[in-house]
Amino acid sequence: MVVSKGKTPTAQETFLQMAQAAGLRGRLLVTVGVLILVRLGIYLPLPGVDRLRFTEIVKNNAVVNFLDIFSGGGLSLLGIFALGILPFINASIIMQLMTSALPSLENLQKNEGEAGRRKISQYTRYVAFVWAVIQSWGLGVWVQNSGVLSEASANWISLGDGRVIFSSFIFQTTVALAAGSMFVMWAGELITEKGVGNGASLLIFISIVANLPKSLGDTIALAQKDSSRVGGVILLLAIFLLMIIGIVFVQEGTRRIPIISARRQVGRKLYREQASYLPLRLNQGGVMPIIFASSVMILPAYLSQSIKNDFFSHIASEISPSGNWHIPVYMLMILGFSFFYSTLILNPIELSQNLKKMGSSIPTVRPGKATSDYISGVLNRLTLLGSIFLCGIAIIPSALEKATGVSTFSGIGATSLLILVGVAIETSKQIQTYVISQRYEGMVKQ
Secondary structure (H helix, E strand, O other): OOEOOOOOOOHHHHHHHHHHOHHHHHHHHHHHHHHHHHHHHHOOEOOOEOHHHHHHHHOOOHHHHHHHHHHOOHHHHOEOOOOOOHHHHHHHHHHHHHHHHOHHHHHHHHHOHHHHHHHHHHHHHHHHHHHHHHHHHHHHHHHHHOOOEOOOOOEEEEOOOOOEEEEHHHHHHHHHHHHHHHHHHHHHHHHHHHOOOOHHHHHHHHHHHHHHHHHHHHHHHHHHHOHHHHHHHHHHHHHHHHHHHHHHHHHHOEEEEEEEEOOEEEOOEEEOOOEEEEEEEOOOOOOHHHHHHHHHHHHHHHHHHHHOOHHHHHHHHHOOOOOOOHHHHHHHHHHHHHHHHHHHHOOHHHHHHHHHHOOEEOOOOOOOHHHHHHHHHHHHHHHHHHHHHHHHHHHHHHHHHHHHOOOOOOOOOHHHHHHHHHHHHHHHHHHHHHHHHHHHHHHHHO
């Protein structure tokens, strides 16, 4: 996208105009109301489960603790909305990969316009439903075989080793969780259409924010109980604040490549060359590289729990946070996924072709292959710098916890910080855009 220079309203002007814009107030009310409704659904419990025993089991489960970040504690509470937006996130990732791999889907996205995007959105919903059923069944099987049911469930199908893979409880759990996940997906789409911001992102945002009071309360209790930890708590909070500031700078950081548009003659009037710029973000993938890397890192632990295989158990222990290979493997994963995701978002060849069609060019760079090579080189350098930053903020929280001995903020890691900052910036920009559009509409009416 080629962007021209312009003036944006200040934060004070934006808030004043928010208070005066009736349409924006309605959108904000819809957003807040839907978010509250989804949060309440997490506390509707599944029947037949002993809560105390289940809480003890999931306390030290790495897989559940990681996924619990995106469900806002829904998995540990085992409510109707336990899966939350997780199936939709997985479906979106799958569809992004398939769109880049299958020419038919790529053509549908690029050449069919709005109709093509609607079809891909519909396919994403279908994949999300299938994924919700699979995850709901897997969660039901795990709960069934964990020995936390308050009442015996009628066993329909079981394996030779005694593990139940289908029962009345598993069936009811699958139906309830899949239906709850579909409702949450619909709620996210409702926010996107009728509210403010991206619905799926805001649902993850509110899930992370819901865990902040507990983490803060545990930290205060730890400092009151052991005064020797006060220095570690202050240091940890200071580092988290610096990380947030760094994330804001990196998320907003762009490399502006100058663009010159060719002269145009309309009738007898000759228009001069127009100068603009092509913004390339320092962190193209946002939080997705860390989410991809964390998902792959947690996969051996999930397989070792499900399959009970010594090979997967050994790999899971080696790449676990306390393992010898955790940091190098995690960093390599983040680097690889950063470059992979940047190629999905921005194609230098297509960008070069679009510039050529518009009669625009980069100064001192020839159109065509030279332009695509130049953009590719700049993009690779930016991606490398962004991925190194991601590696740093992904490793620093766990290293600080080990150094200070304060683990009360373990649920708020690098992934959570990136999501919080990224969603806040994205939502504030959308509010500013909406305020500016309403201001211009008022000027036209006058």
